[in-house]
Amino acid sequence: MLFMQLISRKSSRWFIVGMTSIFIFSIMLRFWQLGRFNTLVFDEVYYAKFANNYLTKTDFFNAHPPLSQYIIAISIWIGSHLPFGQEIVNNETGSTLAPWTYRWVNALTGSFIPVVVGAIAYQLTRRKSYAFIAVLLIALDGLFLVESRYALNNIYLVNFGLLGQLCLIIALQDWQFKQNIWLALAGINFGASAAIKWNGLGFLLSIYLLWIFAWIIEFLAPPKKSDFISPLRNLTQLNLLQFTLNLFFIPIIIYSLFWIPHIILNPKYGFWEMQKQIFSYHQRIGSGPDTHPYCAQWFTWPLMLRPVVYFYKNTGLLDKPEPSLPPLPSDIGNPKVNPLIYDVHAMGNPPLWWLSAVAILS
Incomplete structure (x- = not known):
């Protein structure tokens, strides 16, 4: 005991x-x-x-x-x-x-x-x-x-x-x-x-x-x-x-x-x-796609086929430094030649989402 x-x-x-x-x-x-x-x-x-x-x-x-x-x-x-x-x-x-x-x-x-x-x-x-x-x-x-x-x-x-x-x-x-x-x-x-x-x-x-x-x-x-x-x-x-x-x-x-x-x-x-x-x-x-071209159809959400994009910037497409972005690394050279991409995508935890979907369906 x-x-x-x-x-x-x-x-x-x-x-x-x-x-x-x-x-x-x-x-x-x-x-x-x-x-x-x-x-x-x-x-x-x-x-x-x-x-x-x-x-x-x-x-x-x-x-x-x-x-x-x-x-x-x-x-x-x-x-x-x-x-x-x-x-x-x-x-x-x-x-x-x-x-x-x-x-x-x-x-x-x-x-x-x-x-x-x-x-x-x-x-x-x-x-x-x-x-x-x-x-x-x-x-x-x-x-x-x-x-x-x-x-x-x-x-x-x-x-x-x-x-x-x-x-x-x-x-x-x-x-x-x-x-x-x-x-x-x-x-x-x-x-x-x-x-x-x-x-x-x-x-x-x-x-x-x-x-x-x-x-x-x-x-x-x-x-x-x-x-x-x-x-x-x-x-x-x-x-x-x-x-x-x-x-x-x-x-x-x-x-x-x-x-x-x-x-x-x-x-x-x-x-x-x-x-x-x-x-x-x-x-x-x-x-739907007519309003949001990049959106994912609702029935694909549990499978997470397309993560949600929150932010996207390609330095190669910018004509001048973008104040919203962090300073570029000193060794990158010309950002037009060696572009950096800053992006934020959101995707759920696969085991959590997939197993939860199975639990709900069962």
């Missing part, structure tokens, strides 16, 4: 060391040369500019809910008031800013996503090894890494959605008063995810589907006695009031509240009219 306790303590110690090491590694990957490139990369042309518009009180139309731009605005405000890192700047947002000032909160948020994923994996399985594998796979995911290093909105959408799932799973294992607190926190995070982008509703809709499936399983195959039952089976233990209040009304309230600052600064459209304008905008812009 004592021997097993010693093994358990040693295992827990190594688990903490491993998780901490991966977290530090995630931070290093995301913050290394965060100022590259000294320009707006990919959809930073929208989100970093819109965030700065909030700070300068400039009217604009936002084609997505505003929460991510609020967060980036806070990032800019804090970063621009720090007494370091202001040597390399640009005016792409409409103000003179160092590029890291609109990126660092994204990098910090992205560093925590592997930790949240590991917590979910542990809560679902109670196995440290599974949690460690989940953390490692997410930490090495190229798509999450690239999204974390630029002022984009998807990293916040995922973070709030995962936090909502984690809070819900914890709530399903606690039948005391604290359960309602965790359920409310889940609803707040799901509402925040939708306030980043409407795609964030997918996290909440997946919970609705799981709730339906849990009732079907409860009816067809009641759980057998075992050492461990997935907390998701406890979804049927939530009463209708708990479910609707915390996982329907609270997300709606949170989503609505996040619009208040935007509407105060941009009073042209009210709340409901703003939702109509966003829907109409996305209906107009369309999708």
Whole structure:
């Protein structure tokens, strides 16, 4: 018995060391040369500019809910008031800013996503090894890494959605008063995810589907006695009031509240009219190769046949030095003769994506 306790303590110690090491590694990957490139990369042309518009009180139309731009605005405000890192700047947002000032909160948020994923994996399985594998796979995911290093909105959408799932799973294992607190926190995070982008509703809709499936399983195959039952089976233990209040009304309230600052600064459209304008905008812009010639068809995404391109510059095609690029190596000679290509592509972690696709299909 004592021997097993010693093994358990040693295992827990190594688990903490491993998780901490991966977290530090995630931070290093995301913050290394965060100022590259000294320009707006990919959809930073929208989100970093819109965030700065909030700070300068400039009217604009936002084609997505505003929460991510609020967060980036806070990032800019804090970063621009720090007494370091202001040597390399640009005016792409409409103000003179160092590029890291609109990126660092994204990098910090992205560093925590592997930790949240590991917590979910542990809560679902109670196995440290599974949690460690989940953390490692997410930490090495190229798509999450690239999204974390630029002022984009998807990293916040995922973070709030995962936090909502984690809070819900914890709530399903606690039948005391604290359960309602965790359920409310889940609803707040799901509402925040939708306030980043409407795609964030997918996290909440997946919970609705799981709730339906849990009732079907409860009816067809009641759980057998075992050492461990997935907390998701406890979804049927939530009463209708708990479910609707915390996982329907609270997300709606949170989503609505996040619009208040935007509407105060941009009073042209009210709340409901703003939702109509966003829907109409996305209906107009369309999708597919006609709109984005380099895009990959949605059914090829799990196979990762075409990575997403975020940035591409060929020095051989430039007539003069490009200030957004790092200085060219001294031994390169004439960049027209010996061109360098700077590019950023985002591709997921193949084992994670492929095995996840198989798991979903099965």
